[in-house]
Amino acid sequence: MFLKRxxxxxxxxxxxxxxxxxxxVNIFVGPNAQGKTNLLEAIFVLALTKSHxxxxxxxxxxxxxxxxxxxxxLERRYGTCTLDLSLSAKGKKAKINGLEQxxxxxxxxxxxxxxxxxxxxxxxxxxxxxxxxxLDMEIGQVHPGYLYELSQxxxxxxQRNNLLKQIPGRGGVDLDMLGVWNEQLAQHGxxxxxKRQSFIKKLQTWAEHIHAGITxxxxxxxxxxxxxxxxxxxxxxxxxxxxxxxKLSQVKDQELRRGMTLVGPHRDDLLFYINGKEAHVxxxxxxxxxxxxxxKLAEIELIREEVGEYPLLLLDxxxxxxxxxxxTQLIQxxxxxxxxxxxxxxxxxxxxxxxEGASVFQVRQGHVTGKD
Amino acid sequence: xxxxxxxxxxxxxxxxxxxxxxxxxGRLAFHVLRMKEDDxxxxxxxxxxxxxxxxxxxxxxxxxxxxxxxxxxxxxxxRSVICVVQEPKDLVAMERTKEFQGYYxxxxxxxxxxxxxxxDQIHIPELLKRLSDESVQELILATxxxxxxxxxxxxxxxxVKGFGLKVTRIAHGLPVGGDLEYADEVTLTKALEGRxxx
Ligand SMILES: Nc1ncnc2c1ncn2[C@@H]1O[C@H](COP(=O)(O)OP(=O)(O)O)[C@@H](O)[C@H]1O
Ligand SMILES: [Mg+2]
Ligand SMILES: [Zn+2]
Numbered sequence: 001m002f003l004k005r006x007x008x009x010x011x012x013x014x015x016x017x018x019x020x021x022x023x024x025v026n027i028f029v030g031p032n033a034q035g036k037t038n039l040l041e042a043i044f045v046l047a048l049t050k051s052h053x054x055x056x057x058x059x060x061x062x063x064x065x066x067x068x069x070x071x072x073x074l075e076r077r078y079g080t081c082t083l084d085l086s087l088s089a090k091g092k093k094a095k096i097n098g099l100e101q102x103x104x105x106x107x108x109x110x111x112x113x114x115x116x117x118x119x120x121x122x123x124x125x126x127x128x129x130x131x132x133x134x135l136d137m138e139i140g141q142v143h144p145g146y147l148y149e150l151s152q153x154x155x156x157x158x159q160r161n162n163l164l165k166q167i168p169g170r171g172g173v174d175l176d177m178l179g180v181w182n183e184q185l186a187q188h189g190x191x192x193x194x195k196r197q198s199f200i201k202k203l204q205t206w207a208e209h210i211h212a213g214i215t216x217x218x219x220x221x222x223x224x225x226x227x228x229x230x231x232x233x234x235x236x237x238x239x240x241x242x243x244x245x246x247k248l249s250q251v252k253d254q255e256l257r258r259g260m261t262l263v264g265p266h267r268d269d270l271l272f273y274i275n276g277k278e279a280h281v282x283x284x285x286x287x288x289x290x291x292x293x294x295x296k297l298a299e300i301e302l303i304r305e306e307v308g309e310y311p312l313l314l315l316d317x318x319x320x321x322x323x324x325x326x327x328t329q330l331i332q333x334x335x336x337x338x339x340x341x342x343x344x345x346x347x348x349x350x351x352x353x354x355x356e357g358a359s360v361f362q363v364r365q366g367h368v369t370g371k372d
Numbered sequence: 373x374x375x376x377x378x379x380x381x382x383x384x385x386x387x388x389x390x391x392x393x394x395x396x397x398g399r400l401a402f403h404v405l406r407m408k409e410d411d412x413x414x415x416x417x418x419x420x421x422x423x424x425x426x427x428x429x430x431x432x433x434x435x436x437x438x439x440x441x442x443x444x445x446x447x448x449x450x451r452s453v454i455c456v457v458q459e460p461k462d463l464v465a466m467e468r469t470k471e472f473q474g475y476y477x478x479x480x481x482x483x484x485x486x487x488x489x490x491x492d493q494i495h496i497p498e499l500l501k502r503l504s505d506e507s508v509q510e511l512i513l514a515t516x517x518x519x520x521x522x523x524x525x526x527x528x529x530x531x532v533k534g535f536g537l538k539v540t541r542i543a544h545g546l547p548v549g550g551d552l553e554y555a556d557e558v559t560l561t562k563a564l565e566g567r568x569x570x
Contacts (some may be wrong), residue, residue: 049411152519155519156519159484159485160485162485162486163485166485166488174490176527176531177483177527177528179530180483180526180527180530181485181523183521183526184522184523184526186398220423253461288500350482370373
């Protein structure tokens with residue numbers, strides 16, 4: 001897919017900006033705190049209706065007031081479509097081709113993006129919560145139904161944790177009630193686990209291949225799903241449900257003691273191995289960064305596989321961190337087929353000589369000026 | 373600078389209503405100040421009357437001005453079915469369809485540990501009492517299709533296992549409430565599943 005136009009109104013530090021885009025590679029240059037990341041974030045928000053760096057939608061609204069509207073014109077295989085997303089303290093309104101969508105799930109995934117930013121190193125280095133968020137964002141982008149399951153699961157989890165906390169205070173344990181929440185938790189949990197399992201499997205296939213390419217065959221990358229209960233290969237939903245329920249009964253006493261739910265996809269993790277060693281523990285900074293890169297590139301291929309088109313690639317401040325060899329590889333792999341948006345503080349650090357037909361934009365205090 | 377006591381008390385009273393924040397409460401209070409005295413009196417009376425004039429039906433727990441309520445007194449209805457709903461407004465919605473001929477039971481809520489609402493807080497004991505009447509053969513669980521409503525339905529279906537009843541759950545149409553935004557595919561799937569036995 002190809003983004004032809006991006007127009008923002010009262011979004012972060014952009015009172016008004018309207019950018020016509022006609023190249024596959026687009027570089028946004030400017031000193032710090034000018035609005036480069038904000039620009040990529042806006043594209044991300046148009047794709048997923050959520051930011052990649054904050055849970056708080058209200059942070060996206062211009063401090064100086066005004067109605068916040070994001071607009072994109074997107075070329076897809078089956079034609080052009082326009083996306084409009086307005087944000088306010090009250091909520092979001094989304095339109096495709098001028099038609100208001102009652103459900104955000106109809107809007108999410110019209111435009112697909114893969115963002116690679118410095119904080120993505122945390123996917124490898126950070127805590128499991130970061131990895132779960134990564135999984136959820138990416139699966140949600142191609143399977144909107146997943147987001148619904150997830151929101152249901154989170155509500156059930158909250159209710160169940162509350163119940164577990166209440167119980168010691170009262171005379172006895174309301175086991176009937178706990179049983180009800182167990183069943184609900186397992187029902188939704190199983191669906192999430194199955195989706196994650198199949199996503200990770202596909203991701204692994206791509207990432208392994210890509211990582212071997214980047215490291216010129218020097219490293220093998222393996223990605224493993226580490227769910228909170230043992231999972232066989234492609235289990236039947238009913239079988240997995242039973243296993244989930246059994247596991248819940250096994251940890252019951254422990255859960256009652258600790259007042260929290262100890263089994264389920266909210267405790268899942270993702271493990272990365274480089275040459276058989278856990279990257280999180282043994283990987284060098286460089287290896288971890290390459291792992292994160294392989295992961296993102298794998299995602300690009302995975303999205304193409306699932307939706308039939310390449311997503312947009314958003315590279316926030318990461319190109320300059322890669323050595324020349326990796327930059328070249330990255331750009332050569334994608335410049336003809338994946339539309340890419342790059343931010344950098346200095347154009348010198350990006351090897352422009354390898355880029356044919358790139359647009360360079362200057363970003364200064366919420367203003368963008370083009371220069372081919 | 374503070375508001376005089378009567379007005380700040382009114383603001384406080386308004387802000388206790390669901391969905392009313394301090395700003396709106398202030399606007400409403402000052403609106404009352406500008407209203408004609410008769411209108412204010414009518415308004416106050418209406419408020420007091422819902423509380424004094426209405427109570428729960430001793431059979432179905434719906435709100436009513438007579439006891440038992442009009443539906444429970446209606447002998448022409450089908451004794452063999454009881455439809456369990458969360459709120460009086462759900463009963464009204466159900467009645468509007470004119471499809472349902474049985475009796476109701478209104479829970480006034482759903483199980484929610486987060487809000488400290490358990491089975492005893494939502495008129496489940498009253499329901500159990502009714503089920504010992506042998507003419508009841510089917511229980512339709514029409515609680516909301518959200519997490520709390522599902523949990524309530526599941527809990528009830530387990531609770532009444534011993535009564536030898538047919539227990540059914542209504543098919544889901546468009547879900548109510550906050551989950552609407554992601555509900556598309558799921559709604560369709562659920563709607564297809566139809567009314568199922570629990
Ligand atoms: N909600 C907002 N309203 C107005 N300005 C904002 C808002 N959020 C961030 N900013 C401003 O945006 C700038 C940061 O933009 P960012 O895109 O992160 O910079 P960079 O160019 O370094 O990537 C800062 O000047 C900050 O003050
Ligand atoms: Mg930045
Ligand atoms: Zn009644």
